[in-house]
Amino acid sequence: MNHSGDIVKKLTERGYRLTPQRLMTIAAIEHSDGHISAEEIYAQVVSKYPHVNISTVYRTLELLKQLGLVTDTDFGEGRVRYHPVGKGHHHHLVCQECGATVDLDETALTPLKDVLLREYGFSADLRHLAIFGRCGKCGS
Amino acid sequence: MNHSGDIVKKLTERGYRLTPQRLMTIAAIEHSDGHISAEEIYAQVVSKYPHVNISTVYRTLELLKQLGLVTDTDFGEGRVRYHPVGKGHHHHLVCQECGATVDLDETALTPLKDVLLREYGFSADLRHLAIFGRCGKCGS
DNA sequence: TTTGTAATTGCAAAACCTTGCAATAAGCCG
DNA sequence: CGGCTTATTGCAAGGTTTTGCAATTACAAA
Numbered sequence: 001m002n003h004s005g006d007i008v009k010k011l012t013e014r015g016y017r018l019t020p021q022r023l024m025t026i027a028a029i030e031h032s033d034g035h036i037s038a039e040e041i042y043a044q045v046v047s048k049y050p051h052v053n054i055s056t057v058y059r060t061l062e063l064l065k066q067l068g069l070v071t072d073t074d075f076g077e078g079r080v081r082y083h084p085v086g087k088g089h090h091h092h093l094v095c096q097e098c099g100a101t102v103d104l105d106e107t108a109l110t111p112l113k114d115v116l117l118r119e120y121g122f123s124a125d126l127r128h129l130a131i132f133g134r135c136g137k138c139g140s
Numbered sequence: 141m142n143h144s145g146d147i148v149k150k151l152t153e154r155g156y157r158l159t160p161q162r163l164m165t166i167a168a169i170e171h172s173d174g175h176i177s178a179e180e181i182y183a184q185v186v187s188k189y190p191h192v193n194i195s196t197v198y199r200t201l202e203l204l205k206q207l208g209l210v211t212d213t214d215f216g217e218g219r220v221r222y223h224p225v226g227k228g229h230h231h232h233l234v235c236q237e238c239g240a241t242v243d244l245d246e247t248a249l250t251p252l253k254d255v256l257l258r259e260y261g262f263s264a265d266l267r268h269l270a271i272f273g274r275c276g277k278c279g280s
Numbered sequence: 281t282t283t284g285t286a287a288t289t290g291c292a293a294a295a296c297c298t299t300g301c302a303a304t305a306a307g308c309c310g
Numbered sequence: 311c312g313g314c315t316t317a318t319t320g321c322a323a324g325g326t327t328t329t330g331c332a333a334t335t336a337c338a339a340a
Contacts, residue, residue, distance in 0.1 A: 017336050053290045093262045121276030122233045136261030157306050193320045
């Protein structure tokens with residue numbers, strides 16, 4: 001498991017510049033509970049660096065996503081939430097009826113990943129998914 | 141397998157009103173190749189009924205989605221594409237490197253669906269998914 | 281430490297989708 | 311057919327995210 005600072009290290013390794021905007025965006029993600037929205041990140045960044053633009057936050061998030069350092073997940077809230085890959089791998093079951101969410105271990109998706117690789121030669125990026133449906137309490 | 145007209149039938153059965161806006165939106169979906177965007181639907185509707193508003197198209201799509209008559213799938217294009225459920229069930233593997241997409245049979249997701257139901261009592265709505273990753277040609 | 285260069289940012293605008301509200305019209309009933 | 315009720319629509323505004331472009335700045339190299 002990675003720890004705080006890993007994202008910064010990987011950015012420098014790959015030759016990306018360490019701007020204050022990027023550092024603060026990364027800090028917000030790493031210090032979050034692991035499911036933070038762009039707006040929430042932006043609020044934290046602005047509180048210490050008022051003239052930062054939210055589009056810079058979005059561009060940093062896009063970069064981190066491309067580099068495989070964060071995942072973005074749509075929980076059906078009308079906005080996406082970000083998760084540092086280093087903070088552990090899991091998925092979510094989201095009930096569309098009552099809104100309840102249950103964590104799902106990474107291994108639940110492993111068989112599917114293996115089948116896609118074996119039968120289609122396709123390396124699926126199945127990280128931090130939100131799977132929608134109906135939970136037991138809400139019936140079939 | 142359903143055929144054209146099924147969506148309209150189900151709407152009336154459930155007591156929804158058959159407005160011209162809805163009928164034209166439904167026709168556009170049913171006559172499409174099965175992966176049509178809201179903007180494309182809207183263009184078709186407007187060509188015959190110029191004063192229709194795109195928010196009405198979106199509301200109809202949301203309704204059809206709730207009723208399980210269409211699926212909406214994000215292929216990573218910045219907009220969602222709609223598919224009439226009656227036109228057959230399948231998924232897509234989308235290569236994030238070269239953009240190639242491969243169809244995947246519905247059955248590939250059945251084991252996962254079964255596990256979620258058995259072990260979590262969760263009835264997952266795994267219809268017409270886009271699974272992102274890297275295809276064989278683009279390497280692991 | 282200064283300079284040069286190209287990556288990065290801020291800003292403004294736009295794309296996609298949703299929502300509140302008053303006006304409209306579908307379908308029921310007489 | 312005509313009126314009634316309430317679902318549905320159009321409009322305008324707003325939320326989330328992306329993008330083009332000129333200005334800025336991180337970092338490498340002198």
